[in-house]
Amino acid sequence: MNAQTPGAAFNPQEVLRAQVRWRALEIIFWVATLAPFVLTPNYLILCSQIAIAALFALSLDLLVGYSGIVSLGHAVYFGVGAYSAGLLAKHGWGEPISGLLFASVVTALVGYLISFIMVRITHFALIMVTVGLCLLFGEIANSLHDVTGGDDGLQGVKMWSIFGIYRFDMFGRTAYVYTLVATFLSFLVLRRIINSPFGLSLRGMRENQRRMPAIGVPMKSRLQVVYVISACFAGLAGALSAQTTQFVALDALSFQRSAEVLVMLILGGAGRLYGGLIGAAMFMVARDQLADMNPQYWYFWLGLLLVIVIIFLPNGILGGLAALIDRVRSRRS
Amino acid sequence: MTEIALSTSGLNKKFGSLVVAGDISLELPRGARYALIGPNGAGKTTLINLMTGMLAPDSGKITLGTEDITAVPPDVRVKRGLVRTFQINTLFPNLTPLEAVTLAVCERRGEAGVWWKSLPSCKAAADEAYGILSSLRLGEHCERPTKQLAYGQQRLLEIALALASKPKVLLLDEPAAGVPKEESGELFAAVAGISSDISVLFIEHDMEVVFRFASRIIVMVSGRILVEGTPDEIAANERVREVYLGSGHV
Numbered sequence: 224m225n226a227q228t229p230g231a232a233f234n235p236q237e238v239l240r241a242q243v244r245w246r247a248l249e250i251i252f253w254v255a256t257l258a259p260f261v262l263t264p265n266y267l268i269l270c271s272q273i274a275i276a277a278l279f280a281l282s283l284d285l286l287v288g289y290s291g292i293v294s295l296g297h298a299v300y301f302g303v304g305a306y307s308a309g310l311l312a313k314h315g316w317g318e319p320i321s322g323l324l325f326a327s328v329v330t331a332l333v334g335y336l337i338s339f340i341m342v343r344i345t346h347f348a349l350i351m352v353t354v355g356l357c358l359l360f361g362e363i364a365n366s367l368h369d370v371t372g373g374d375d376g377l378q379g380v381k382m383w384s385i386f387g388i389y390r391f392d393m394f395g396r397t398a399y400v401y402t403l404v405a406t407f408l409s410f411l412v413l414r415r416i417i418n419s420p421f422g423l424s425l426r427g428m429r430e431n432q433r434r435m436p437a438i439g440v441p442m443k444s445r446l447q448v449v450y451v452i453s454a455c456f457a458g459l460a461g462a463l464s465a466q467t468t469q470f471v472a473l474d475a476l477s478f479q480r481s482a483e484v485l486v487m488l489i490l491g492g493a494g495r496l497y498g499g500l501i502g503a504a505m506f507m508v509a510r511d512q513l514a515d516m517n518p519q520y521w522y523f524w525l526g527l528l529l530v531i532v533i534i535f536l537p538n539g540i541l542g543g544l545a546a547l548i549d550r551v552r553s554r555r556s
Numbered sequence: 557m558t559e560i561a562l563s564t565s566g567l568n569k570k571f572g573s574l575v576v577a578g579d580i581s582l583e584l585p586r587g588a589r590y591a592l593i594g595p596n597g598a599g600k601t602t603l604i605n606l607m608t609g610m611l612a613p614d615s616g617k618i619t620l621g622t623e624d625i626t627a628v629p630p631d632v633r634v635k636r637g638l639v640r641t642f643q644i645n646t647l648f649p650n651l652t653p654l655e656a657v658t659l660a661v662c663e664r665r666g667e668a669g670v671w672w673k674s675l676p677s678c679k680a681a682a683d684e685a686y687g688i689l690s691s692l693r694l695g696e697h698c699e700r701p702t703k704q705l706a707y708g709q710q711r712l713l714e715i716a717l718a719l720a721s722k723p724k725v726l727l728l729d730e731p732a733a734g735v736p737k738e739e740s741g742e743l744f745a746a747v748a749g750i751s752s753d754i755s756v757l758f759i760e761h762d763m764e765v766v767f768r769f770a771s772r773i774i775v776m777v778s779g780r781i782l783v784e785g786t787p788d789e790i791a792a793n794e795r796v797r798e799v800y801l802g803s804g805h806v
């Protein structure tokens with residue numbers, strides 16, 4: 224249990240450091256994300272979609288897993304990011320990296336405005352408002368046909384080469400490198416946020432909303448910050464999607480996308496940093512494989528998987544694995 | 557003249573037609589050890605909720621030091637030194653005591669909103685948190701999730717969290733609630749060890765403990781202050797005997 228060497232004076236800083244240290248499995252995980260270039264070069268397009276979904280799930284994890292706030296409307300931010308990046312490129316500025324920054328700033332602003340509503344409500348009201356906002360934004364995008372293309376989607380998104388050198392090729396090589404790098408860098412930032420004093424105060428809110436003011440925490444402003452950060456990274460994911468597919472469909476903003484990202488997170492394990500990543504990978508691969516066999520039945524299998532995971536692994540797949548490892552360790556010692 | 561750390565004047569609160577605080581006026585001098593006693597449902601916890609801003613009074617005024625804090629939000633009151641504990645454990649079940657107290661210390665130091673620094677780099681906060689935990693003999697349990705601690709240890713953690721905010725005034729709502737009498741000694745040893753700079757108002761049902769630790773006692777019944785006085789005065793008071801001591805508590 225004790226992370227200290229016996230006999231040495233107890234050092235609380237070391238105890239905290241032990242929790243944030245990079246583990247070997249993490250490094251293996253990130254190295255493994257390079258494997259598709261060699262092992263499955265025909266699936267690189269799917270791989271970029273996984274990376275995007277993973278980033279989207281990670282942004283939601285900040286709310287659901289770390290702060291204890293459920294959202295069923297997170298696609299609002301994905302969609303805003305996607306349309307911002309898509310529209311910018313369509314109207315003459317196709318430079319991808321500045322496009323990403325632009326889209327995440329726009330989404331962060333939208334998240335900031337919405338956060339004023341969010342911090343005023345809790346529980347069921349909060350869930351319902353997130354659903355409501357999602358439907359609302361979806362309908363706005365639909366009715367602004369001239370701007371967004373409505374049902375037909377946003378056409379004519381033309382991306383320039385990255386650094387003026389790497390063109391987005393039809394095999395998705397550039398796209399996967401690009402999304403992987405963006406997702407990894409975002410992960411580094413989010414990892415730091417989660418392991419910061421601010422991240423600890425998020426977990427405090429998840430654990431006990433009543434105690435927080437009693438230790439002096441201004442909950443509303445703390446919540447507003449996490450909404451903005453979460454929105455920003457969801458917007459980044461949306462922007463990556465728009466740029467790599469050079470298209471934005473209305474379903475970027477849909478309730479279904481909101482529900483799916485929550486499912487990915489719960490499957491993988493919320494509040495565990497890698498839960499969203501693993502969940503997104505499983506979800507996307509399963510959908511790709513199962514939908515190939517029989518498109519109608521994909522939701523049947525997804526539903527079955529979800530029920531089984533929730534019943535047997537209430538903390539998701541990573542939660543189950545962690546419990547298993549704990550049990551093996553405690554048996555050994 | 558003694559300095560007043562916390563005072564209320566004419567505090568009123570009703571739940572529907574039930575008066576839970578009726579014209580409560582009291583003064584807590586700096587460094588005092590006051591006990592607040594009264595039968596179940598007298599309104600003691602409600603009074604703490606009013607003082608700390610978790611409930612808004614219908615009327616009346618609350619003053620911390622020389623400052624009117626009636627309209628100040630709860631978290632800001634904590635920052636100004638008015639801190640409480642809870643009768644029912646109000647902790648962070650999946651955080652370790654070290655994390656929880658470090659969070660409270662970081663918050664006090666204005667570091668808890670910082671998202672670009674890693675938590676272990678807040679060495680001063682972690683050391684201070686560990687110091688508080690050790691002083692309450694929670695040092696060796698500080699790496700386990702709170703929910704795995706024994707109940708008595710969780711009660712101590714309630715106090716540790718409050719101390720992390722460096723209170724000027726500390727309101728303890730039944731610190732030994734639910735702890736068997738034989739074990740409550742340790743909790744009150746912790747209470748007795750609180751710095752004499754801190755003014756303490758504590759709620760407690762065990763009269764032996766009250767007489768041992770309090771310099772003055774406030775008796776509440778049905779939302780009102782029945783009487784206030786030294787332990788000797790309270791022990792001799794006929795009405796207190798009738799409504800409170802007589803009902804089997806001694």
Ligand SMILES: Nc1ncnc2c1ncn2[C@@H]1O[C@H](COP(=O)(O)OP(=O)(O)OP(=O)(O)O)[C@@H](O)[C@H]1O
Nearest residue numbers: 571574576594595596597598599600601602603643
């Ligand atoms: N939120 C509320 N709404 C309505 N009534 C309440 C509320 N909170 C407390 N009460 C009532 O107010 C009265 C005072 O409750 P309070 O918890 O302050 O009593 P107490 O003196 O702390 O009692 P105990 O010794 O049991 O802790 C009780 O009758 C209680 O039922």
Ligand SMILES: [Mg+2]
Nearest residue numbers: 600601602643
């Ligand atoms: Mg009470």
